[in-house]
Amino acid sequence: MKVGNVDIVPILDGTARLPIGNTVTHRRDARWDCPHQPLDEHGRIHMDIGAFLVRLGDRTILVDAGAGDDFVHEGFVTGWLPANLRRAGVALDDVTDVVFTHLHPDHVGWATVRGEVTFPRATFRVHEADWAYFMTAPTADPVLQETLAPIEGRLEMFDEETELVPGLLARPAPGHTPGSTVFVVSDAGERALLLGDVVHTVGELTDPEWEGMFDVDRAAANAIRERIADELAASGDPFAPAHFPELSFGRLITADGLRRFSWA
Numbered sequence: 001m002k003v004g005n006v007d008i009v010p011i012l013d014g015t016a017r018l019p020i021g022n023t024v025t026h027r028r029d030a031r032w033d034c035p036h037q038p039l040d041e042h043g044r045i046h047m048d049i050g051a052f053l054v055r056l057g058d059r060t061i062l063v064d065a066g067a068g069d070d071f072v073h074e075g076f077v078t079g080w081l082p083a084n085l086r087r088a089g090v091a092l093d094d095v096t097d098v099v100f101t102h103l104h105p106d107h108v109g110w111a112t113v114r115g116e117v118t119f120p121r122a123t124f125r126v127h128e129a130d131w132a133y134f135m136t137a138p139t140a141d142p143v144l145q146e147t148l149a150p151i152e153g154r155l156e157m158f159d160e161e162t163e164l165v166p167g168l169l170a171r172p173a174p175g176h177t178p179g180s181t182v183f184v185v186s187d188a189g190e191r192a193l194l195l196g197d198v199v200h201t202v203g204e205l206t207d208p209e210w211e212g213m214f215d216v217d218r219a220a221a222n223a224i225r226e227r228i229a230d231e232l233a234a235s236g237d238p239f240a241p242a243h244f245p246e247l248s249f250g251r252l253i254t255a256d257g258l259r260r261f262s263w264a
Helices: 081-087 128-136 142-154 218-235
Strands: 006-019 024-026 044-056 059-063 076-078 097-099 123-127 155-158 162-165 168-172 181-187 190-196 210-212 239-241 250-255 258-263
Touching (some): 006 081, 044 181, 123 142, 123 168, 128 142, 239 250
Parallel strands (some): 097 123, 190 239
Antiparallel strands (some): 006 044, 024 210, 044 059, 162 168, 168 181, 181 190, 250 258
């Protein structure tokens, strides 16, 4: 995806085929009917995992860090990110910044490998509410604590809308997790939004009664998803959630009072 003179490059770490009933739920128990993201013959939806590579000036930035090579969950195959970074012409020590949309395991897996920081020159950034929730509060996750402890000395946190580097804006979007963040990439009067897990599927954007199943605060997540979807439909800006197939970008418009989706 080109934004002005900036390329945003999806870097796949893996793929999944998941039963739709394990991914989203509908308030009125409607059947999934989304032509832009159809189910396979087994009733499974295709969702991918990875990161987005953004080069801004002298910065080589990863938005999220995939699931890693030891992510063991039924339906998932992962571990591709380093090889796909190399194919994009980026070595691990070329990465200057890793920014997290949130701290779920499928977004931070390559931050470290067996206790060693994977990106030795990188500064890591995350919303402080997510660091607290997953790392220091009673809700802390021991697996994440082990994964992320080695980056703490090179971690920078934010707690409000912040331009992290010129052309990369962090916008808090709490709900899926307390510190969920949308990243806005801007250049030459254009912009694109990287949504993380604010939305997982196309259906959640075109029918607001579809909801994700893994939100810490479902009411807040629904509200922020609707607000961002309306913003995107009004602006026409391209956007990519973290799990669209091939980490693809889409666009929204409003027609006849309904939001309509197309692949960008």
